[in-house]
Amino acid sequence: MAPLRSWLSIxxxxxxxxxxxxxxxxxxxxxxxxxxxxxxxxxxxxxxxxTQQNGFAALSMIQPHQAVFSQPTLNAFxxxxxxxxxxxxxxxxxxxxxDGPFPDILERNETLRRAAFVSLEDCKxxxxxxxxxxxxxxxxxxxxxxxxTLFRGPQNALQPNxxxxxxxxxxxxxxxxxxxxxxxxxxxxxxxxxxxEPKQPVLSPSRKLDIELELGCFVCKPSALGNPVRxxxxxxxxxxxxxxxxxxxxxxxxxxxxxxGPFNSKxxxxxxxxxxxxMDALEPFASSGMQNSAKVLPYLDxxxxxxxxxxxxxxxxxxxxxxxxxxxxxxxxxLLFSFPQMLAHHSIGGCPFNVGxxxxxxTISGDSKLEKGCLLEQTENGKVDIELEGGEKxxxxxxxDTVTMTGVCGGEEGSLVGFGxxxxxxxxxxxxxxx
Amino acid sequence: MAPLRSWLSIxxxxxxxxxxxxxxxxxxxxxxxxxxxxxxxxxxxxxxxxTQQNGFAALSMIQPHQAVFSQPTLNAFxxxxxxxxxxxxxxxxxxxxxDGPFPDILERNETLRRAAFVSLEDCKxxxxxxxxxxxxxxxxxxxxxxxxTLFRGPQNALQPNxxxxxxxxxxxxxxxxxxxxxxxxxxxxxxxxxxxEPKQPVLSPSRKLDIELELGCFVCKPSALGNPVRxxxxxxxxxxxxxxxxxxxxxxxxxxxxxxGPFNSKxxxxxxxxxxxxMDALEPFASSGMQNSAKVLPYLDxxxxxxxxxxxxxxxxxxxxxxxxxxxxxxxxxLLFSFPQMLAHHSIGGCPFNVGxxxxxxTISGDSKLEKGCLLEQTENGKVDIELEGGEKxxxxxxxDTVTMTGVCGGEEGSLVGFGxxxxxxxxxxxxxxx
Numbered sequence: 001m002a003p004l005r006s007w008l009s010i011x012x013x014x015x016x017x018x019x020x021x022x023x024x025x026x027x028x029x030x031x032x033x034x035x036x037x038x039x040x041x042x043x044x045x046x047x048x049x050x051t052q053q054n055g056f057a058a059l060s061m062i063q064p065h066q067a068v069f070s071q072p073t074l075n076a077f078x079x080x081x082x083x084x085x086x087x088x089x090x091x092x093x094x095x096x097x098x099d100g101p102f103p104d105i106l107e108r109n110e111t112l113r114r115a116a117f118v119s120l121e122d123c124k125x126x127x128x129x130x131x132x133x134x135x136x137x138x139x140x141x142x143x144x145x146x147x148x149t150l151f152r153g154p155q156n157a158l159q160p161n162x163x164x165x166x167x168x169x170x171x172x173x174x175x176x177x178x179x180x181x182x183x184x185x186x187x188x189x190x191x192x193x194x195x196x197e198p199k200q201p202v203l204s205p206s207r208k209l210d211i212e213l214e215l216g217c218f219v220c221k222p223s224a225l226g227n228p229v230r231x232x233x234x235x236x237x238x239x240x241x242x243x244x245x246x247x248x249x250x251x252x253x254x255x256x257x258x259x260x261g262p263f264n265s266k267x268x269x270x271x272x273x274x275x276x277x278x279m280d281a282l283e284p285f286a287s288s289g290m291q292n293s294a295k296v297l298p299y300l301d302x303x304x305x306x307x308x309x310x311x312x313x314x315x316x317x318x319x320x321x322x323x324x325x326x327x328x329x330x331x332x333x334x335l336l337f338s339f340p341q342m343l344a345h346h347s348i349g350g351c352p353f354n355v356g357x358x359x360x361x362x363t364i365s366g367d368s369k370l371e372k373g374c375l376l377e378q379t380e381n382g383k384v385d386i387e388l389e390g391g392e393k394x395x396x397x398x399x400x401d402t403v404t405m406t407g408v409c410g411g412e413e414g415s416l417v418g419f420g421x422x423x424x425x426x427x428x429x430x431x432x433x434x435x
Numbered sequence: 436m437a438p439l440r441s442w443l444s445i446x447x448x449x450x451x452x453x454x455x456x457x458x459x460x461x462x463x464x465x466x467x468x469x470x471x472x473x474x475x476x477x478x479x480x481x482x483x484x485x486t487q488q489n490g491f492a493a494l495s496m497i498q499p500h501q502a503v504f505s506q507p508t509l510n511a512f513x514x515x516x517x518x519x520x521x522x523x524x525x526x527x528x529x530x531x532x533x534d535g536p537f538p539d540i541l542e543r544n545e546t547l548r549r550a551a552f553v554s555l556e557d558c559k560x561x562x563x564x565x566x567x568x569x570x571x572x573x574x575x576x577x578x579x580x581x582x583x584t585l586f587r588g589p590q591n592a593l594q595p596n597x598x599x600x601x602x603x604x605x606x607x608x609x610x611x612x613x614x615x616x617x618x619x620x621x622x623x624x625x626x627x628x629x630x631x632e633p634k635q636p637v638l639s640p641s642r643k644l645d646i647e648l649e650l651g652c653f654v655c656k657p658s659a660l661g662n663p664v665r666x667x668x669x670x671x672x673x674x675x676x677x678x679x680x681x682x683x684x685x686x687x688x689x690x691x692x693x694x695x696g697p698f699n700s701k702x703x704x705x706x707x708x709x710x711x712x713x714m715d716a717l718e719p720f721a722s723s724g725m726q727n728s729a730k731v732l733p734y735l736d737x738x739x740x741x742x743x744x745x746x747x748x749x750x751x752x753x754x755x756x757x758x759x760x761x762x763x764x765x766x767x768x769x770l771l772f773s774f775p776q777m778l779a780h781h782s783i784g785g786c787p788f789n790v791g792x793x794x795x796x797x798t799i800s801g802d803s804k805l806e807k808g809c810l811l812e813q814t815e816n817g818k819v820d821i822e823l824e825g826g827e828k829x830x831x832x833x834x835x836d837t838v839t840m841t842g843v844c845g846g847e848e849g850s851l852v853g854f855g856x857x858x859x860x861x862x863x864x865x866x867x868x869x870x
Binding site: 132133138148159160161164165167168169170171172173174175177181184186187188189191199200201202203206225226227228249252255256257258259260261262263264265267268269297298299301345346348349350351352353354357427430432434 | 567568573583594595596599600602603604605606607608609610612616619621622623624626634635636637638641660661662663684687690691692693694695696697698699700702703704732733734736780781783784785786787788789792862865867869
């Protein structure tokens with residue numbers, strides 16, 4: 001497909017081409033109250049201003065619902081459903097299109113252009129959705145295999161259930177934060193010497209602070225208690241996708257996780273990207289998933305549905321000194337289960353969903369050394385150094401490190417559909433005094 | 436302490452004596468919109484009507500905040516903080532007290548009396564709080580020991596971390612429902628023959644549907660990301676306690692739970708009682724907890740703080756035919772960790788809290804046969820029959836069974852502080868067709 005061309009100047013390498021139109025929540029000097037926007041090139045287009053100045057004049061369908069663009073989250077817009085997301089996204093494309101059908105709306109409307117465009121640099125980004133429940137899956141096959149190999153050896157790396165269902169656990173919604181929010185190194189119970197008896201933990205700042213390269217997907221359609229979402233209906237329940245870094249404290253996790261799973265090792269912070277890329281924007285990059293050597297049960301069978309996306313992901317570490325090193329590059333094609341499968345599984349017992357619920361994919365790794373989406377894998381649980389640009393080494397994160405994730409679909413300049421960045425800087429642990 | 440006497444007729448065996456004053460959310464024929472009330476004897480006292488008709492005339496402190504009593508949940512009231520809960524509860528006691536200081540407010544105000552009192556039978560009860568995050572702990576020592584013994588033998592029943600920290604996991608907030616809501620038997624992946632290879636699960640209604648006798652505690656004070664709640668400050672962050680039944684599907688759990696913990700086996704429904712008993716109402720029944728043979732770390736050390744409560748708990752099963760049998764009686768004294776300890780641990784890494792967050796205690800069992808708070812323990816995972824009144828037997832729940840939990844403090848008639856009931860009836864599984 002030839003790139004769509006805008007009358008607005010957009011860098012060819014921009015993640016926010018006219019093919020994308022991701023939604024987010026901004027605040028600006030002119031309006032410090034969080035409100036919706038879309039990203040285009042290096043600008044945000046302020047949807048509150050756009051609405052107030054009659055930008056939707058040529059889209060009658062949205063007019064009864066324009067209040068959704070004065071909300072502090074995207075929940076109300078998401079709740080309008082996928083057909084409306086599609087219409088609004090395509091309308092925004094049409095008003096930005098060179099030689100488009102509605103030049104009077106924005107292109108020739110200097111007042112609105114001046115008021116509605118804000119440089120991305122001048123936008124403060126906020127959490128795009130109010131999150132009801134957050135669930136984190138474990139669908140990255142190579143990640144699960146690599147981590148399983150570390151702890152149980154290659155023969156038993158994957159548990160017997162792994163290929164039959166998207167393994168997941170309930171996460172903590174309250175600690176999901178938007179990209180740029182500093183992450184404080186957590187204190188927690190750690191067993192310094194697992195071989196010593198009796199086992200006596202200490203309270204300490206985590207010494208094994210890690211990242212997890214993930215994608216998150218927001219739900220836009222509620223479902224009632226007791227009513228599973230069928231796999232065929234699941235795609236219409238999905239709003240869009242964000243980058244996600246599920247920060248993890250491996251030493252806290254090792255001590256706490258039996259028998260009920262990760263807890264404080266995960267709930268001190270989960271960063272998500274500020275821009276929600278709508279499912280429709282990802283559609284051109286849809287493909288079938290990995291081959292699953294297990295035959296999944298019919299409720300998880302997607303048949304010919306293409307619901308995996310060729311999103312190229314990368315993660316880099318910038319030291320306090322300012323040197324950046326790429327830690328990994330991989331692809332979202334390494335997920336064994338898709339978001340529709342996750343939703344169908346999550347709801348099969350009747351668990352209800354609300355608009356704004358968030359599902360994380362689990363750490364995404366490829367099958368080669370440079371495709372590992374967390375430090376636990378890269379350093380074999382702290383046994384192997386990572387060599388950074390400038391000569392520093394890492395096994396886990398140090399205070400002052402900034403981790404930045406990116407994701408983008410489509411290799412062709414001028415038509416990229418990307419997520420921007422998801423970043424967070426590690427602050428030193430709180431000093432606790434219990435004397 | 437001699438029972439407080441009300442001018443209102445209250446049965447001596449009522450859970451809702453003048454010593455209690457629990458808060459809940461009701462709707463009535465006169466006002467079908469959910470709104471706050473307190474329970475007293477066999478009546479609800481409608482706080483919206485009470486407020487509108489100037490019932491708080493003699494309590495100036497609450498007057499700037501009276502809008503909290505027109506909300507559909509107790510969150511806004513809870514957010515006023517424990518000193519205000521105390522003042523409001525004591526005021527409600529004083530207006531209900533025989534020969535009390537404010538006879539003109541309610542006792543001699545027939546208009547308000549007629550408008551504000553509603554028989555509990557005529558109230559529809561609603562979820563008392565909007566729940567942000569729900570966490571379930573595992574603090575019932577005997578339960579953890581009994582279950583551990585079933586799966587790992589008595590020598591390894593308790594994991595090494597068990598006595599050092601309140602083990603917990605994040606639950607699903609969206610499926611927490613108020614007592615009386617029917618619970619549909621979940622479908623899920625089950626491994627019928629764990630010894631067969633290759634392991635091939637089926638999709639089936641759960642055959643091991645179970646209960647868990649728990650208490651829940653609501654948080655009333657927010658805390659910020661990165662800021663632990665100190666154990667000394669934790670009691671002021673707690674709003675009140677409810678009965679809780681954490682319905683569980685043991686066969687789904689057995690297959691799904693490695694390596695990340697329970698998921699669909701728990702998220703199809705968690706029932707809570709409709710009446711929140713405030714922490715102040717429980718205060719007279721406070722005691723030290725069980726002796727912990729491990730010395731906990733200072734951040735969990737309550738010193739002389741008494742934050743366990745002698746709540747007598749019972750659970751009964753009523754068959755579809757209407758015969759009721761007591762399944763267990765035990766006491767909340769069987770929790771190894773208190774709610775303040777749970778909150779201090781949960782937040783030690785910086786996990787933030789919101790008003791309305793819910794913490795479950797974990798299943799409460801005593802150390803004798805008739806004190807086991809779930810069927811998994813009672814039937815040794817389905818190996819031993821429970822004999823019910825009327826001749827029926829159970830290993831796990833059948834469709835049409837109703838499970839009812841009760842809890843009460845204080846043995847003395849006329850001054851009971853109880854929780855009423857938490858009940859749920861099992862409906863047959865949804866019939867799924869994936870052909």
